[in-house]
Amino acid sequence: MDLEKLAQQAKTSISLIEESSGLEQWRIQYLGRKSALSLFFNSLAQLSPEEKKHLGGKANKIHKELVLLYKNKKEEIEKNIFKKKDSFLDITQPGEKQILGHLHPLTLTAREIISSFEKMGFSIIEGPEIETEYYNFDALNIPEDHPAREMWDTLWIKPKTIKEKSRLLLRTHTSPMQMRYMEKHQPPFRIIVPGKCFRYEATDASHEIQFFQIEGLMVGENITLANFKAVINELMKNIFQQEVEVRFRPSYFPFVAPGVEVDIRLKNGDWLEIMGAGMVHPELFKKAGYKNNQWQGFAFGLGIERIAMIKYKINDIRLFFNSDIRFLEQF
Ligand code: FA5
Numbered sequence: 001m002d003l004e005k006l007a008q009q010a011k012t013s014i015s016l017i018e019e020s021s022g023l024e025q026w027r028i029q030y031l032g033r034k035s036a037l038s039l040f041f042n043s044l045a046q047l048s049p050e051e052k053k054h055l056g057g058k059a060n061k062i063h064k065e066l067v068l069l070y071k072n073k074k075e076e077i078e079k080n081i082f083k084k085k086d087s088f089l090d091i092t093q094p095g096e097k098q099i100l101g102h103l104h105p106l107t108l109t110a111r112e113i114i115s116s117f118e119k120m121g122f123s124i125i126e127g128p129e130i131e132t133e134y135y136n137f138d139a140l141n142i143p144e145d146h147p148a149r150e151m152w153d154t155l156w157i158k159p160k161t162i163k164e165k166s167r168l169l170l171r172t173h174t175s176p177m178q179m180r181y182m183e184k185h186q187p188p189f190r191i192i193v194p195g196k197c198f199r200y201e202a203t204d205a206s207h208e209i210q211f212f213q214i215e216g217l218m219v220g221e222n223i224t225l226a227n228f229k230a231v232i233n234e235l236m237k238n239i240f241q242q243e244v245e246v247r248f249r250p251s252y253f254p255f256v257a258p259g260v261e262v263d264i265r266l267k268n269g270d271w272l273e274i275m276g277a278g279m280v281h282p283e284l285f286k287k288a289g290y291k292n293n294q295w296q297g298f299a300f301g302l303g304i305e306r307i308a309m310i311k312y313k314i315n316d317i318r319l320f321f322n323s324d325i326r327f328l329e330q331f
Contacts, residue, residue, distance in 0.1 A: 001040055003055070006030075007062045014069050020077050023070070030066055037063055105331045106212060106320055109239075109308035110194055113214055116238035120231060122190045122216070127177040129196055130157065132166035135176035141254035141283055148254045153200040155209075170198035173301050174215035175255065178280070181217065182288035187295045188220030194304075205316045212304035217280070219297030225260070225279060228298040232262060239307060247271065256299060257281045266310065275302040 010030045017023050029035060040059055044052055103111075114124060142148050152172035159167060177193040193215040201207060218227070229246070236244040245265035253259045256278025263271040277300035285295055305317050312331070314320075319327050 001036065003040075003058050003062055006036055007065065010066055011069065014073055017073060018077070018080075020074070023073055023077060026073075027070055031063075031070065037066070102328075102331055104320075104328065105308050105312055105314070106304055108331065109311060110212060110214070110304050112239055113235065113302070113304065113307065114192065114194060116235050117192045117214075117216070119238075120190075120234060122192045122218075125177060125181060125191045125193050127171075127174065127180060127193055127195060129171055129198075130168055131171040131176050133169060134166045135179055136169055136171050136173075139179035139284070139287060140175055141281055146254065148252075155198050155200045171195075172199050173197050174213040175299070175301055177215055178217050178255070178299055179284065179288060182219070182284070182290070187290070187297070190216075190218040190220075192216045203318060205318070206306070206309075208305065208317050208321060210321070211317070214302045214304060216277075216300045216302070217297060218299075219280065219295050221295065223296045223298060225258075225298065228277065228300070232300075236264060239311065248277075251276060251278075253278060255281050255284055262300070264310070272306065272310065274306045275300050277301070 010026075014023075014026055017026055030037065032038065037059060040055075044056055044059075047055065118124070136152075136154075137143070137146075137149060154172055155170040157168040157170070174193045174195050174197060177191075177195075181189075181191060181193075195213065195215075196210055197213050198210050199207075201209065203209060216231075218231070225248070229248070232246055233244075236246060247263050247265070248260040249263060251259045251261040253276055259276070259278035261273050262275045262277055263273050266272055277298065280297040280299050282293065285293075305320060308314065308320070309317065
């Protein structure tokens with residue numbers, strides 16, 4: 001084996017290498033387990049002690065040299081990679097566009113409505129989506145045999161035991177929070193209750209089986225429907241950034257007297273119902289434990305989807321919930 005020749009070959013070929021793949025091949029050929037040098041080391045045992053000393057020393061020296069050559073070449077290649085990258089960096093190129101998530105149109109609308117009420121001094125309260133029959137109906141002057149129960153097609157939850165006193169249901173509106181709040185708080189106060197509601201009804205372009213309402217309740221001394229109208233006018237101005245025509249239509253809900261339906265005037269001249277409302281029924285104050293007929297108040301239940309539909313010109317409520325990315329990307 002001609003060690004000198006081998007060393008010469010290795011040196012010549014490494015000097016021609018420019019990329020790491022070539023260098024790896026070189027390493028395998030000259031320093032790998034099956035390289036001529038390794039095989040030579042393995043065969044040393046068969047040589048005479050004198051040859052072993054002489055050739056072994058020489059081979060060791062060459063091995064060290066090749067390892068050093070390899071290390072230096074590796075560093076050189078790595079440095080060159082960075083140099084090449086730098087020469088391609090064009091700082092005048094526009095950046096890569098980052099894909100950002102965004103808020104659902106209902107979230108945007110709810111936040112706007114909530115912030116508008118906050119500015120008017122209302123506190124934000126939340127309530128349970130699974131309600132008892134008592135708070136969803138009875139406490140609101142709607143006993144079991146009352147025909148008004150048919151206004152709210154209800155999704156009932158099967159009782160676990162027959163003994164359960166009050167049946168459970170998915171709340172059909174946010175109104176149960178009226179009584180829950182009044183039982184624990186003395187007037188004056190003003191609150192809103194945003195939350196999800198559920199109804200067992202056929203869906204169409206303006207009805208879903210789940211939707212969001214914002215309940216409002218303001219109780220104090222000398223509160224009238226005129227105060228309610230002022231609050232709603234302010235809310236509409238905040239949401240639509242312009243004066244919006246609002247009208248009250250007489251309506252009926254067992255927990256208010258008088259009851260109204262609130263419509264707003266659309267650009268095309270049509271009226272659209274956005275909420276039910278009215279003056280809190282004295283019976284509810286009595287149930288809550290308020291004495292002396294001292295208090296008056298108004299309550300309302302506003303549909304968030306309806307507002308979002310007008311604001312963003314959406315003609316079908318079902319678009320909000322079917323997770324079509326082509327729809328959601330537009331907000
Ligand atoms: C109620 O739910 C009453 N609790 C409102 C109320 C509160 C009256 C306080 C008086 C005092 P109504 O069923 O009309 O009323 O619903 C109120 C609003 O919720 C509607 O105007 C509409 O905007 C929205 N809404 C009702 N049902 C659906 C539905 N299936 N899909 C989408 N929005 C709905």
